[in-house]
Amino acid sequence: MANETQRSVTSTPVGARPPERAPRHEFATTRPPDAVQRYSTGERLTHWAVALAYTVLFLSGLALFHPFFYWISFLFGTPTFMRILHPFIGVALGILFFAYAARLWRENLFSAADRLWLRRMFAYMNGREEARVEGKYNAGQKAMYWSMIIMVVGLLVTGIFIWRPYIAPAVPLLGRRIAAVIHVIFAFIMFVGIGIHIYAAVWTRGSMRAMTQGWVSRRWARYHHPGWYDRVARKETVR
Amino acid sequence: MNLSRRQFLKLTTSGIGATSLGALGFAPDRVLADVRNFKLASTTQTRNTCPYCSVSCGVIMYGLGDRSKNAHLKLVHIEGDPDHPVNRGTLCPKGASLIDFVNSPHRLKFPEYRAPGASEWQRVTWEWALDRIARLMKDDRDKNFVAKNAAGVTVNRWTTVGLLAASASSNETGYLTHKIFRSMGMTAMDNQARV
Amino acid sequence: MALESLDIRRRSASQTRAPDVRKHTEVAKLIDISRCIGCKACQAACMEWNDLRDEVGLTNGTYNNPIELTDRSWTVMRFYEEELADKGLQWLIVKDGCLHCADPGCLKACPAPGAIVQYSNGIVDFQQDNCIGCGYCQTGCPFNIPRYGVTDGKAYKCTLCSDRVGVGLEPACIKTCPTQALSFGTKEDMIDIANARLVDLKERGFDKAAVYDPSGVGGTHVVYVMPHGDPALYRMPREASISPLVGLWRSGFARTLGVLTMVSVVVAGFFHWMKVGPVDPDALPPREGE
């Protein structure tokens, strides 16, 4: 029944099943009965859609950036198709990302405790204990959140400026030149961020599962996000 | 040769790898660029003269086909004749685009007739058109030919049908035109020189 | 040493050099503005030879037509009426089109291997087969030359009639120019002719006459004789060079830096993993209260 309890506290109307369905507990699953729901199905789908879009954008961008990677373009059928695809996917990513991010901004507001976390971040990375995290996200995740917003906005705007044949012809050459440079710089910052993001997910075991299956163990929750865990346990609305 | 299963796998994967890398564009760069084919390679050349202004630049016309019976010779390109002492291969914008005159969508392809009061052309045969023109001309000449003037001097002129000769037709055409129409006693004959 | 060599010197988005052990003579087109009568024969010959037919447009109150370069007008004449203090009314007529830079910004900016090539003779040519239509060549060009096909989205510009030069003929515009305002040959010869023209022009009172061969792009394979000297009068950049912005982004340095950044993220992650290993709260012994 713990499972049922946990379900009820997560704020996932998407995951809510119609009552007439057969009860879930008869279904064989690796999910322990006391697991804590961290990401709803909708969040996970959106996340992975964004991730897929990013992968496409990254690969195609990489192919356009450096001739060494041009072969990647053939994965798209033809380089020209890849070039046509890239901006459309970019717009798609923008929409998905903002649809996703719009719901998370409150949880990503910095709080006083975040300062301590950041101060102890490198120590944590070197194997010391993590500073206590009060919200759903730690300060590193919040920093990632806000930097991604800046990056995506930047990439989207600059990308649109250099979008042939629809927008670029209307943009003055200097604007296109600046846009192209910013696009590239942001793409690399974003790559670095995404790299850290992926590595952090891999490094903190259980995180991947959280984003794939939606749940974390109680221990994981208590260890990484004690504040959040407490509130979840107290059935408070998590902010 | 004895291959362990492990070795075998290694070989085949690298083989597959190499092949797919080739497919992915890791093949060595092609060194030659694709230059557009030289479009005059096997065309038929004919010498001509630009028909526009009176500089009369020499031109060379390039035609598709080799004049064999089944190839319909179509001009595809015209450029200046480098031997020509006046234009030395150069052409003005009109001359350089002569091909668009020769192949203009407004070239006339068959005889047409516009009946009195009509607002459309109708396609006719050469036979019909020339027969009718000849008839109209003869009837008018027979009716209006002036053999003698009021003073009784033989004047043998026909003033009621006129002709304007071209300014770009050949000397031979001009000469024949003059010979034919003057023989009819035509006086109202002029060419573009007057204008 | 053939002028018509179409061996490749440079190729867009290519890591390694094309074989270029042979030394080839560089060609150039000379545009002598002082002899140009703005007849547009070059435009006509260009369209005719390259089988291009632009739209029948409108007039905008000048003699410029087509008004701008397009994917089907690779060269256009621009007309400027200038009242000059010392010379009175001058009708300046500039043939616009690709200058075939020795250091081509378009080629530098192009991400598609082989979409832009520079032949050993200096001609910079677009290979539409390889073009992906990204528009970078336009941002790379200091002279705003490349244009995109309306229907196919590929970039086009003057090829200096590489197909003609490749069989030993001069480009179509050069051949047709009625007043020898255009000439074609080795770059060396063209510079000699240009300098000789300056002597004549100075004798006629054009004291400021100058040759336009902008060094900012390593010199060009289209060279102008400008009777009034100042390129700005002819609406050409006084100092032409590839925008530093484009350099910033398409240089080998930037590319390497980008790739190194990526590699270092991966490497850093790897080493961190090796040193610290994963964090796994589930691996901790159960705490009290669990």
Add this chain to the structure above:
Amino acid sequence: MTNHWADIKNANVIVVMGGNPAEAHPCGFKWVTEAKAHNKARLIVIDPRFTRTAAVADQFVQIRPGTDIAFLGGVMNYLLSNDAIQHEYVKSYTNAAFIVRADFHFDDGLFSGYDEAGRKYDKSTWVYELGPDGYAKVDPTLQDPRCVYQLLKKHYSRYTPEVVSSITGARKEEFLEVCKTIASTAPADRTMTSLYALGWTQHTVGTQNIRAMAMIQLLLGNVGMAGGGVNALRGHSNIQGLTDVGVLSDLLPGYLTVPKEADKDVDTYLAARTLKPLRPGQMSYWQNYPKFFVSLQKAWWGGAATKDNQWAYEYLPKLDKVYDILTVFELMHQGKVNGYICQGFNILASAPHKAKNLEALSKLKFLVVIDPLVTETSTFWRNAGELNPVDPAKIETEVFRLPSGCFAEEDGSLTNSGRWLQWHYKGAEPPGDAKTDLEILGELFHRIRTLYAKEGGAFPDPMVKLAWPYAVASRPSAEELAREYNGWALADLPDPKDKTKIVVKRGDQLTTFGQLTDDGSTAAGCWIYTGSYTDKNNMARRETADPSGLGLTPSWAWSWPANRRVLYNGASCDPTGKPWDPRRALVKWNGEKWVGPDVPDFKVDQPPASESGMAPFIMNPEGVGRLFGADKLTDGPFPEHYEPFESPLAKNPLHERAVASTNPAARIFAGDKAALGTSEKFPYAATTYRLTEHFHFWTKHARIPAILQPEQFVEIGEALAKEKGIRDGERIRVRSNRGEIVAKAVVTKRIRPLTVAGRTIHTVGIPIHWGFEGLTKPGYLANTLTPAVGDANVQTPEFKAFTVNVEKLGVA
């Protein structure tokens, strides 16, 4: 052209006036560029607009349209009052020394003998004083007040720089600068060439415009010289050839003339044209007129032309007047013309006053248009809205449109303005059912002749008996016709010096017009073309050798007459037969005969003037160039400035007499006179012209030129535009008293307002190339505006100077 295209490179000074070769003849203009580059030549452009020729000129002067004679008269005054003339040349090779009849005079714009009612001159006083020997009297000292030199000086003394500036609007300093440059070619080793085209001919004073320059060139000794001459650039590819073969109302091939009513028989006809020399020892080439004429009649009527029937003289029509285009359209407008054949000529657009042309064509019973392209003439009955507002239902004209081949689809020759006959070859078949011109002519004539043979009718003989020696009767070939105009011997021709020798065997092609006879033993359809097609087709020659370096290329094609490249080249030598300038040696006397890189324009074994008294202008009975035009022209022996028939000035500043305000000898029909506008209602001077991107009304059917200049426009100066609030690219309406057009405005610095007779005069420039057919954007035919009045001598319409008003319509 007295000279030829490549010869321009030999000039030191090039005057472009009445033409715009950089735009209308770019490839010929190349030789101006060459002269500038290799000869340090100076290019002077005098024009109502700053053209693309002016863009590369050393000196440019803007003048008001129609004031060329005022300018050139001023130049003559400058040359004469500064004594900047080639004295020896003027004395020996012009009629400067000739004494003019005592009762010849000029007074307030009129020469002696004017008949105001008939608007024409009695020219009997415009002649030389003849001595008892029948030769003209001369005063080699040029002091006699009645000698041409003194009359000339007096006539042009009125054209002071101030007067020139006041009439033409040119700035005085600019005018004097130009005079100085022109005067620099008076020395024997410097030459000036004059390039003109329709900017001079399309005026009521067209012929006199050209004469004025010819006189300047004679004064400077530039006629007959390499790099000199008076060079008509001419507008169309074969306008020279069609004129040479005489397809004009009053001409026969080779500048023979059609008999007039007064020429009652062949002897009268020939006597009036066989000109006797006016000076002792002189050769007058027209003394050979009967040989040319009889050979023509033999070519046309073969065996039917015999001495007994006056060489078929009666087969030719006799003119009661000249049926020039303006006259024919006037007659057509009066309903007196029933049928009209347009063989590739867009007359609706080419003759002035489109509305009148439309009405005239609508009165025809039938119209035949033979053309490779759609022309407005062929569709004159088509309603094209404002552009051609007609009601087809009300037009009863039957129209036939016959598709012809174009240059690329036929063999034949064209004569360029340098008089070169160049052969061209067929490179493709005509499209669809189109036929070549020769085929169409052959088929049509074959039908008419058959009808006459079968049915009889009015005087069928000339047609039925017309010589028709062509292998395929319905399709004469170009070669057959070329052989015919070149001519052949009808009998063995003996050597005139040794009658036992045969020069040309019976049936063989003639090699020179010197072989022509007046006894019917030769046939030649166009005597000046004799030599073009001998045993081989000389027009097809393509040797590029130029041994003299003067650009003569004597073995390229063939030039008339006799393959001579520079006319009057005898005048390139001083009276002892030595070239004035050894670097420009075209011919010279070597003690026995004339030799040189060009074919001598002189009797080849006749010693030069100092020994024989024979002067080099052998086509003139006086043997010299005419500073005084005598009675050759209808409107005066000296060019005089007359205002255009439509002028922004109410009155000619030079003359008080109203009738002498415009050319008093120019003919104008009553209806056309009524259609002239006044300067009050139409205050701006207007001129029409070509642009380099187009050829007449022809290339608007070709895609590339249509792209290069797609839409109709009118050029106005910035000052006028400001006054009217018109900006670049806005639509404006241009009206004359005959109609209006709407076009976009090109506002330009290149047309400045002129100060003329104390007033500010604006000029409006109207390019001609648009119409209601074509690939270009539809436009108005520019002749909607132009007046139907022609040059006093040859009736070329005054397209270059008329008046309009302009109003703004705003953005379209």
